Amino acid sequence: MTQRVPVTVLTGFLGSGKTTLLNRILTENHGQRIAVIENEFGEIGVDQELVINADEEIFEMNNGCICCTVRGDLIRILGNLIKRRDKFDRILVETTGLADPGPVAQTFFVDDETRESFDLDGVVTLVDAKHAELHLDTSEEAASQIAFADVIIINKIDLVDTDALDALKRRLRSMNLMARIEQVEMADAPMEQVLNVGGFDLDRALELKPSFLEPEYAFEWGGVLRLDGKAKFRLQNGPDPVMSAVLEPIRAATTEALMETAERVYTRFSAPGEVLQPGATMSPGETLWTLTLTDADQYEYTLEADQPGLYALFTEHTPEEFDAGFYGDSGADIDVATEHFFNPEHTHDDTVGSIALELEGDIDGTALNAWMGQLLQTRGPDIFRMKGILAIAGEERRFVFQGVHMLFDGQPGNAWGDQPRASRLVFIGRNLDEAELAQGLRNCRAR
Amino acid sequence: MSDYGLDSWTVNAPLTGVCVERGGQFAAFAGGDGCVRTVSLVEPESSLSVWPLTEGAVLALTPDCQEGGFLCGADDSTLYQVHPNDGPRELALLTRSWPDQLVSHPCGLRAVSDGPEVRLLDAEGRLVTVLAEHPSTVAGLAFDDGGRRLAVSHYNGVSLWTLDRRSREPQRLCHRGSHLDLTWSRNGRFLVTATQEKTLHVWDLAAGQDATLGPCINKVKALSWSADGSWLLASGADTVSGWSFSNGRLPAAAPHMLGRYSEHLIGNVSANPSLALAAAGYNDGGLELVSLAVQPQRRRLVSAPGSPIAGLAWSPNGDHLLGGDKDGRLFAYRFDTDSLARLACTD
Incomplete structure (x- = not known):
């Protein structure tokens, strides 16, 4: 198969400095050919080889799942870009400040041709240190942008004091355990923080960070x-x-x-x-x-x-x-x-949060399938993203998977070898019930 | 079957479209290098003429309304007319999007998509009218046989414009989801769309009914009616998928599987315009002719494996088959009509 073209999704609240960041990326001397798919309100003023205006056209799939929404315009634009003989090295998709990244991410799970030619590298969410708390308190889209992120860049940190910044970081961390959090002043994030994130790469799905398995403390x-x-x-x-x-x-x-x-x-x-x-x-x-x-x-x-x-x-x-x-x-x-x-569970009553589960030993593949099927049918709209490494009974290799709402994708990874066999899952979503999820996973334990 | 002639060329650009103009004299190949290449089908040993249009890619290619010409949409947002002898001419510069949906009718009409709008041009290239505003970017265009109605596909269905009435409001045919390529049955009674969800959706305009057909294994990229109009053929499975419209009613949802199963999926299918057979192009580069009239259906491998077949088209009289693949291998088969007819009708 030919090399797939990496796609980075850049999302962020209004006024978070997305356009500044985009301009920095495009003007940096990186030698890459980048095409930008920009939302209709974008104001890119740089001399870029190809800036395509997209209308963020979302449609609902006919499969009965209300969360299964897809960016048809993206399928069309990417399908046209891949027709070129001179391919691009990378595609950047900028969304509007109010956009839910769900449909963009799901596009790469739903359309076979898109995923054949393009590789969703990651979702980068930019937040403005001064106004992020307000946005998170008042906007569901803001919460979902945090939940979907592989990298969260806190911009304009010079405008807040250390305490406020720490509080914001704790809040972001509690909402999304998986994302890498970076802090910058004038949207001056180095390119390598934004590109090559590997967030949707199954091989890198669970390079767990230390904070990942830090328990949720009941004290702050x-x-x-x-x-x-x-x-x-x-x-x-x-x-x-x-x-x-x-x-x-x-x-x-x-x-x-x-x-x-x-x-x-x-x-x-x-x-x-x-x-x-x-x-x-x-x-x-x-x-x-x-x-x-x-x-x-x-x-x-x-x-x-x-x-x-x-x-x-x-x-x-x-x-x-x-x-x-x-x-x-x-x-x-x-x-x-x-x-x-400590990571506060309840300071802001955020309905969006993340839950990390671990189960030592093996799990039963059939039981897991049944549980996942039932879980995604009933809770699909509330589960924004999930990633997991599973120790399936009778399988020598790790099983690695990830999903967006009801859609998921998995494959066998490295062999366990001498490593202790254990399954680890992370869910990011709305109104998740940790006890229920933990019980569901325990029920899948192999006998 | 060895009684055919084959011309082939290798160009350094993926094929993005192929067709024969209405007069049947010239074929054209559109490329991912921004060029259109034309070749004569009547002069012996004719070579390719290369017409560069843009730096990017040619996105769409279709026969122009008048004999001898082609319409091309490129990713510089320009609609071009290309004549095999005179070269390209700019017809329109779009403002909203890429001209990736094009269609023409011999009555002298051309339609081109521009985001959620459709521009109608006359034979001289003058703007007749703009059909606006569709619910999403236009994903497919089709004139009915008489050129009186233009069907436009988009999210959640199809808009049906009756052109001679100068009506400002189209008839809306609604069905949830993203509707892409579309085609009319020969008698103008059925309208069929391919959807994002690997199904087809068919409307019976006379009976006021509609139904979903399929699903197929893959998204359907090519739809083609058999010569007598009784079969609708589609790509997207490991055999040619066919739905029978011979009894004048909505067909059953499950397709007939025509031809033999293959390990590879069919990315392109094109029915011969005069005989009961079709050409099928596989994603491994394989190419075969499938008879539609006899049991069991016959097939002939015409081509060795390579990269996915990216386009197929017959000349209007059905004796030339043109196509190419994603690596830029272009071909033109010239068949002996009698042996084609034997493949279609005999064991």
Whole structure:
């Protein structure tokens, strides 16, 4: 088969700097012949060999699935481009700020001729650091652009402070565990960050990043405090009338120790907590404390340790959200020696999120097929993207697959060899139920 | 069958279209290098004339309304007329899209797609009217035999324009999905589209009924009516797919499989205009003639494997078969009519 031409989809909210980025890519001296398929509102002003205007014409397939929408105009334009003797090295597809990338991605799954000649390399989503939170709060399309991304480029980071940037990154990460997140100032992303993403390449489908299997913690913040007797934890009103917290001894004031301790305590957050009223005392140990934060302007709780030393406090929300601080008996501030922000599940009530599942051992191929079939029939519209590596009983090689809504594609990959056999799946979608998905996967365990 | 003549040429460009002009004197090949190549079918040992149109690709090629000429649409958004002796002439420059859908009628009309619009030109190249605004970019155009009606395919169905009434509103034939290539039955009663979903959709205009045919293995890229109009033939499977229209009603959904199964899929099919047989081009470069009239159907391999056959066309009298593949191998077969007729009608 002849070499397929890679296609990069560039998407992003209005004002995120897409056009600037596109211009940078096109004017960089890369020696590639690039054709740009631009949306009807695009304003490319560069001397480009071929800029094609597309009307983003979407149609629904007749297969009864409401999520099965396809860009017919893209099929036509790509079909005409491939007729040329002098092929292009790459195609860039720019979508409007309001576009859902689903139909573009699905086009490459649905049309045989398109996928024969073209290779969907990846979806790159540009967000504007200053306005992204607002866009995500108000626009479903913005959420779906994040969900579909293989690379998220946060632009204009010079316009926000570090805290706001960290909060945005945490939010983006919680919505999409798979994407690589890059930060730039003037849309000055290097070309290699935007091109050759390999997001839809099955061979590279699951080059898992460390963050990939980081569990979803029920707490957003952990901090290390040196306690010697009593300390005050003073809070103002925040986004929640109650907040869960755990206090636990810790071996050192390092991020590494904090992560270790987090692993140890995170199951405690699923047990019922002991409700405390303002003025009460939290002590280290097994108890999950539920702090009451209602009917007053300010609340004070006491942290008390029998042994002086380092303690980690894990809280459901970040102290900043409650304008909280720590004070000694004398009233002096107690500094937080080390802190870490954990991926928040619930800060913004985003209905779009991602779920990573892992199952050790083998799974039964037939059971998996039945489960996937049923899942995609019923939840197809809510599942934006999925990727997985599966250990199928009786199969020496890894099975690698990925999908967009109801459509998916898979093939055998490398052999397991001496590696422990385990299946890993990631779902990105809307209103996903982790318990239900995890149970569905467990039901496929080979007997 | 060895009693045929073959001319072949290799050009450094994929074939993007092939046809014979209405007079049957000249054939033309459109290329992915922006050139149209013409050749005489009547002069012995004639060579290819090369007519460069654009730097990109020629996207569409069809016989012009008058004998001796061709219509070409190129990706420089220009509609060209090409005469084998005089070369190309610009007919129109489009503003919205590529002229990738073209059709003409011997009554002196030409239709070209321009995004969601269709421009109608007369024989002199003057703009007669613009048919607007279709629900999406136009994906197929077909005049009925009399040239009175123009069918336009797009998303969710077909718009049927009656031209002599100067009507501002077309009749809308609705069916969900993306409708692509389309064709009229000889009597103007049936209209058939190929869809994105590997099916055909047929409308019986007299009875006011419609039905989905298929599905096929692949998207149907070529539709062709048999000489007597009783079969509609389609590409897209591992044999020639045929639907019988001989009883005047909507055919059954499942196609008849004509000819022998092959390991490879058929990318192109073209029915002979005077005999009950068709040429089928395979995606491995294979080419065969399939009889439609006898049981069991006969086939002859006419060509050795290569790259996918990208286009096939018969001359109007049915004695020349023109075609080419995606690697730029072009061919012109000249058949002895008697032996073709024997293939069509005898065992």
